[in-house]
Amino acid sequence: MTVEATLEDRGETRMDVRLKRAYEPAASADGHRVLIDRLWPRGVSRERADLDGWEKDVAPSTELRQWFGHEPSRFEEFRRRYIDELRAKRPQLATLRRYARDGTLTLVYSAHDAEHNDAVVLAEILRRGLPS
Numbered sequence: 471m472t473v474e475a476t477l478e479d480r481g482e483t484r485m486d487v488r489l490k491r492a493y494e495p496a497a498s499a500d501g502h503r504v505l506i507d508r509l510w511p512r513g514v515s516r517e518r519a520d521l522d523g524w525e526k527d528v529a530p531s532t533e534l535r536q537w538f539g540h541e542p543s544r545f546e547e548f549r550r551r552y553i554d555e556l557r558a559k560r561p562q563l564a565t566l567r568r569y570a571r572d573g574t575l576t577l578v579y580s581a582h583d584a585e586h587n588d589a590v591v592l593a594e595i596l597r598r599g600l601p602s
Contacts, residue, residue, distance in 0.1 A: 485570035487593045492580045496520035501574025504566065506589055508532065511580035521578065528562045530588050531555060545586040552591050557600060566596055 488500065492511035495518075496503060502522045505511075508529035511519070530538070530552050538548040556563065569575040575596070581587035 485567065485597055486574040487570045487596050488574060488576045489584070489589045489593055490576050490578055491584070492519060492578050499574065500576040502569040502572075503576045503578055504569070505578045506592055507578075507580050508535065509580075514580075519578070525562060525566065528556065528559050528566070528592060535588075540581060540583055540586065542583065542586045548586075549591050552588060553595065553600065556592070556595055560600075563596065563600075566592075570596055 486501070490500060490503075492505065492507075492514050503520060505519065505521050505524040505526075506528055508526045529535070530548075534548065534551055534555065538544050566575060577589045577593055579587055579589035581589070584590075
């Protein structure tokens with residue numbers, strides 16, 4: 471039995487949420503491309519970015535982003551604090567979930583570290599929902 475079949479049996483919808491760095495070329499398989507950083511990626515033109523939207527409101531606050539500083543040892547605390555910030559962004563999360571249910575949603579980010587960044591946390595929240 472596939473994961474999709476299991477989700478459908480439980481009445482859940484499969485969500486296709488992908489992550490991609492802003493410096494990688496856009497592809498048709500990306501579906502709906504949304505930049506989720508508060509700041510525009512350095513050196514990337516709007517044409518090259520080929521975005522369908524820019525959701526800077528779901529990005530971590532400036533204070534949290536600066537505190538984290540992309541330091542992997544701070545990632546778990548960053549994740550916890552960012553999830554707390556996302557609790558106030560439910561309408562934006564619902565919009566992103568709709569894109570993921572209707573097709574593919576690609577969260578575009580500029581961080582160098584593909585494992586320790588806000589896009590990883592946001593994708594998890596979109597797929598699983600906010601923890602209690």
